[in-house]
Amino acid sequence: MRSFKKIASGVNENRRGLEKLLNMVERGEVERVVIEYPDRLARFGFNYLKKFLSAFGVKLIIINGNNEEKEKTIELAEDLVAIVTSFAAKIYGKRGSKKK
Numbered sequence: 835m836r837s838f839k840k841i842a843s844g845v846n847e848n849r850r851g852l853e854k855l856l857n858m859v860e861r862g863e864v865e866r867v868v869i870e871y872p873d874r875l876a877r878f879g880f881n882y883l884k885k886f887l888s889a890f891g892v893k894l895i896i897i898n899g900n901n902e903e904k905e906k907t908i909e910l911a912e913d914l915v916a917i918v919t920s921f922a923a924k925i926y927g928k929r930g931s932k933k934k
Contacts, residue, residue, distance in 0.1 A: 852876075859890050866893040877916050 852875075858864050867887060869875050876883050887894050 856886070859887060859892055862890070864890075864892050866895055868895045868897065870897050872896055877913070 855864070855867070859867075867875075872880050884894055
């Protein structure tokens, strides 16, 4: 059994751990994926990943998934904060590398 303790933030696009996991799924090396919360796997496009895993017969287990549907306004606000955080990290990361 192989374990990825932290693949990275769900808003980060450059996630080597997630890429390795998806490659393992394609090769048929994975039976199930266990995650704590859906947004840790992917903040956006979670349903695409869920469908991908299902297409390869991989069972997705969510330990602390919120069974109750969030209010749409709260979910939208969280998504907007995640987007702003992602863009801010990219901007400040580029600024930091210019100083070196």
